[in-house]
Amino acid sequence: MNGAESLLRTLADAGVEVCFSNPGTTELHLVGALDTTPGMRSVLGLFEGVVTGAADGYARIAGKPAATLLHLGPGLGHGLSNLHNARRANSPIVNIVGDHPTYHKPFDPPLESDIETVARSLRGPVRRPENAAGVRHDAVSTLAEALEPPGQIATLIMPADVSWSDGVAADSGGDRPEARPRPAPAVNPAAIERIAEVLRGGEQTALVIGGPVGRAAGLRAASRIADGTGARVFLETYSSRVEHGGGLPWFPRLGFYPDQVLGQLHGARHVIVAGTTVPVAFFAYPDKPSCLVPDGAQTHVLAEVGQDAVGALTALADLVAPGQEPTVTEPGRPPMPAGALTVETWPAVIGALLPEHAIVVDETISSGIGVPVATAGAPRHDVLAMCGGAMGEGLPLAVGAAVAAPDRPVIALEADGCAIYTISALWTQAREGLNVTNVILNNRSYAILREEWHHLGAGSSNPHTNKLLDLSGPDIDFVGLARAFGVPASRATTAEEFAEQFSRAVTEPGPHLIEVIIPPTA
């Protein structure tokens, strides 16, 4: 057994089932080992951002890490943006980055680069086994570190000679790790009691929830607290995974702009935070605050990110709202719209037709503001949002979610500008036969940047004539792109066309793409 086999068998034995891969020469022994390791599936991405974004989507749905396989520093670089997003989503990932043999590096060959430094920018652990005998230990440690709550990006750098060298019997003895997150540490009951006192005090209170509290149990606890105390509940702006739809409590999300959040939290004397961070402006604007807790309000952190926020919130609900039942949304769908597709009407088509048990990936940016309300009564589904703010994760997230849950329909709602960064994710969807319906909202502009222009007062020139914010000239043909990557595709210019195409796409197996032509929003 060589080092490459030792690594992949150790991970597979622990329950890691998938390796999203874009290999090169230094990873070929790992490619060979992937072919022969029972229980390990390899999924090829044609670009590393697809690989890393897919690992994020997989982790969010499977609740355990996938591995990635990346080619030296440049491969890690291409994957870095979506690893940033994964870090912000607290998704556990085990990166395997191939490298030159240690003895070869001092010769500074063309692909030599500083992998450690780049990997460390992700603030997760970085390991480099010195020999094949040490691989198993480092694999076990890397997996354990990835699984540390709330989830880490852990990187294992595999020198090629470590991959190709014979090691000692690699799976004998030692810990047998499991690819299952450790329980998050519980919150001190005294801290929960102190926050219960705040709620009993009767002053205006806002409760901001996120992270694991976005799942059903957390939403129910939040609803009980709201109903029992009058606290207003808000969901963090961008969540890793939220359960949504009829029969579940529904809460508004905090807005994107500082003034929106300050308006939402206006009047609150207390802001309680559970499972997420204190509200902060996504971007800074001249003369706007960074921290969005209203002046004079006190902040109370019920559960830090990584702590057992659902347990703490449930305990809090038992203290302040014993016997209280949660309020849930009635199942129901919006009426099917007709005529032109706009930012108001296209989400209603989704709300009217969303299939049972769907996973919705939302990278709609400026075009998707109507989606949460339009789908609030739809059949229960999961929503995966972009947590790190780096564009280009939606299509890869859909890949990973569909690999993790092959029986669930995945709907990727995707802005045109975002889609292009990682467009070859469509090819991986086609190769793997993934049940993904990609909906591309094409407004032929970086509309969010035109909107931001006004918020920033960015200059005297006109954002609508600025070539850097315009995606027309030439117009991008997403139908053509999809077909070229092997994905059946169609274009919708009316609600009726969109409804017909969407209904078909979600019932046929394999991926589909629908290009929805909408007017610019800003």
Added chain:
Amino acid sequence: MNGAESLLRTLADAGVEVCFSNPGTTELHLVGALDTTPGMRSVLGLFEGVVTGAADGYARIAGKPAATLLHLGPGLGHGLSNLHNARRANSPIVNIVGDHPTYHKPFDPPLESDIETVARSLRGPVRRPENAAGVRHDAVSTLAEALEPPGQIATLIMPADVSWSDGVAADSGGDRPEARPRPAPAVNPAAIERIAEVLRGGEQTALVIGGPVGRAAGLRAASRIADGTGARVFLETYSSRVEHGGGLPWFPRLGFYPDQVLGQLHGARHVIVAGTTVPVAFFAYPDKPSCLVPDGAQTHVLAEVGQDAVGALTALADLVAPGQEPTVTEPGRPPMPAGALTVETWPAVIGALLPEHAIVVDETISSGIGVPVATAGAPRHDVLAMCGGAMGEGLPLAVGAAVAAPDRPVIALEADGCAIYTISALWTQAREGLNVTNVILNNRSYAILREEWHHLGAGSSNPHTNKLLDLSGPDIDFVGLARAFGVPASRATTAEEFAEQFSRAVTEPGPHLIEVIIPPTA
């Protein structure tokens, strides 16, 4: 004048003419300033790897740096792979990376990341002005650092508040930099004389040239030395820019594999290196050496990378071959092939039809081995190769080269696997109306990795059935991709079709793409 305007005017005043851009919110004041800065052209890329690869191609042809505009750490990450390639090509580049205001960063908003650490992995200088008044100084310094021989990747991080704040009169006083490389330091004449002595000694000698020696003056000096002393001359494997074609001296390139290079250098008692590094294996292989200088041979560095290698080689030629004229290739083209397109025949079509004064970008990997010989007598042209070994630079390089030299035809010879990483470069070609003929060699596999598999002995499974090395299923339709991005395209399956399509593409203005279907090579 705000900080953004101060930065762009300082660069434009110095002669920086182009900013390849993929901006986000933190760069909007820079977007505004790009719109109003005389003499500065902005070129949009839909992915940051297009932006950074284009800046590399621009620098190689224009001989001076372009700026890039990137969005925080994730944008730099997406651009990192082609910045690695640019670093290996010794291309000067001024990266402008937007960031949150300094006061906003401690709140750890979603897009906060460690930009400095990632930028420093490129081994170039990194600056961050503290206020708008300091922008001009940092811009001048960054530009000067980028221009330090042999060329650096210099990064300027612009906090958004520095961009939007009013500074002092920004272009008053101080140095007036010029975007022109400083002369490379001369080699000590005594060192040249010592190497002349080696050549006069009459022992078998190999001369390995690269970097600036790949241009006409260097090639002529190398030829004189070869003819005057019997030394064998080799070009480095991958050069930033080589002048090639009829009327110029021609030398074989060092091979990719260690055994090839050791065979080429076999028997040499001395290896002289000028303008490049001592030959090193691109990748390591079990039981193969890293350093490819034959055992027992002495290495003599005539000029380090960054020194005036052309001057040193010319002085050496004057010492050892006074009065000797260089040997040049006869102008002439290979006969036009007929029938099937193979790795032998497709390069002959290029050789037969290459237009005058072309720039050839070569990212053909395993499919392009016949190109240098097929084009050796073609009209004089420049060849830009991939110096850093990270796939996905060819199409962006073509963008940058075409922006730098709008009157020259650019021919991008591109492997299928490489093309996908940065495929949206086609859109930028279309938007800017660039005269690029993209030739995609489609063998539907990562053929180089199948070849490498055999060299590495990577495992018992079959590389030809390994899904991670196979790009079929589904086949990628490059004609469809090109048209979807606004580039006219066609497919060639015979030499006759390729010849007809290529002839048309190079005469019509604007970009074209030809998908050449070839059998796998390995």
